[in-house]
Amino acid sequence: MLGFKKSPWIIHYDASSCNGCDIETLACLTPLYDAERLGVINTGNPKHADIFLVTGAVNEQSRQVIQNIYHQLPEPKVVVAVGACAASGGIFQDCYNIAGGVDTVIPVDVYVPGCAARPEAIIDGILKAVEVLEDKHRRITAMANSIDQTIIVRATPEDVAEILALQKIAYQSEAEIYGDDSVPALQQSLAELKEDFQRMVFLKAVVNGKIIGAVRGYSEGETAHILRLIVHPYFQGRGIGSRLVREIEAVWPPSVRRFEAFTGHRSKRNLTLYGRLGYRPFKEVPYNSAVTWVYMEKLRHEN
Numbered sequence: 675m676l677g678f679k680k681s682p683w684i685i686h687y688d689a690s691s692c693n694g695c696d697i698e699t700l701a702c703l704t705p706l707y708d709a710e711r712l713g714v715i716n717t718g719n720p721k722h723a724d725i726f727l728v729t730g731a732v733n734e735q736s737r738q739v740i741q742n743i744y745h746q747l748p749e750p751k752v753v754v755a756v757g758a759c760a761a762s763g764g765i766f767q768d769c770y771n772i773a774g775g776v777d778t779v780i781p782v783d784v785y786v787p788g789c790a791a792r793p794e795a796i797i798d799g800i801l802k803a804v805e806v807l808e809d810k811h812r813r814i815t816a817m818a819n820s821i822d823q824t825i826i827v828r829a830t831p832e833d834v835a836e837i838l839a840l841q842k843i844a845y846q847s848e849a850e851i852y853g854d855d856s857v858p859a860l861q862q863s864l865a866e867l868k869e870d871f872q873r874m875v876f877l878k879a880v881v882n883g884k885i886i887g888a889v890r891g892y893s894e895g896e897t898a899h900i901l902r903l904i905v906h907p908y909f910q911g912r913g914i915g916s917r918l919v920r921e922i923e924a925v926w927p928p929s930v931r932r933f934e935a936f937t938g939h940r941s942k943r944n945l946t947l948y949g950r951l952g953y954r955p956f957k958e959v960p961y962n963s964a965v966t967w968v969y970m971e972k973l974r975h976e977n
Contacts (some may be wrong), residue, residue, distance in 0.1 A: 681713035682804050684754075685723040687743055690766070693789030695757035699729060701793045702800075719936040720746040723801045725814040726780075727796075731759040731766045732773045742855075745782045749908050750810035752803040755782045756796055758789040765789075779926030781839075814908060816882060819843055824914060826921045829876035829888065831868075832843050837878065837888045837904075838867050846902035854964040859902055877922050878912050879905070889918040891925075898926045900935040903944070915947050918956065931974045 786799035881889035
């Protein structure tokens with residue numbers, strides 16, 4: 675954690691600023707304010723950054739870019755909205771192409787007020803972000819140390835929003851594998867997930883009150899379909915996914931004799947996990963030019 679505290683790396687993105695806050699952000703790096711004396715490094719690679727600093731209101735062109743950058747930042751991460759426009763849309767909030775502040779598309783941890791925000795305020799915001807980063811790191815470490823206390827239970831309607839957020843995080847690795855973010859899991863809306871909740875069984879993996887994994891499924895005749903097994907990237911490789919699959923298999927009555935699941939043809943982690951659990955491929959169906967679904971099945975007597 676000392677590295678986060680002593681040298682926080684930031685990535686700056688201009689959503690649709692008038693450039694006022696951008697100029698003040700750049701001023702933080704000049705010799706007068708010299709944020710680098712605090713160890714702050716401005717990087718152009720989101721995978722190297724700890725803090726996502728956004729200026730300007732969100733419009734229809736920047737919405738997807740903001741989400742893409744956010745999902746590429748490693749956990750833990752902090753989002754700082756700089757200026758009135760990033761906080762709420764500012765004077766542009768009533769424009770036809772403005773969605774609002776940054777928190778309309780990604781979670782925001784720190785708000786820096788101003789129009790334009792002063793360099794001193796921006797530096798204070800970065801230091802506050804470091805405190806938030808430390809707190810998130812402590813909580814993730816506590817969860818990692820308590821991984822053996824993970825419980826798997828039925829999800830409730832109140833969990834839907836958290837499960838969707840986790841789904842978008844977990845499936846980013848799939849989008850990177852295929853170079854395609856059109857997979858249904860990344861495009862699903864909250865309303866669509868609520869509809870799924872009405873007709874499917876949802877299980878969640880919880881540690882210290884935080885959902886770190888989930889799976890859903892439904893049955894048709896003698897077949898149970900297992901869908902969207904997700905585990906937070908920080909907790910992958912710890913057996914959570916296998917436990918979720920086994921638990922949802924046990925949900926179905928003895929009349930269900932067959933289980934079916936599918937994943938992308940290049941998703942080696944998923945193919946390996948299902949293979950270890952006794953699933954065998956039985957067909958492949960092209961989804962688009964980049965992705966082919968591999969369907970796998972398992973008979974109940976193999977449990």
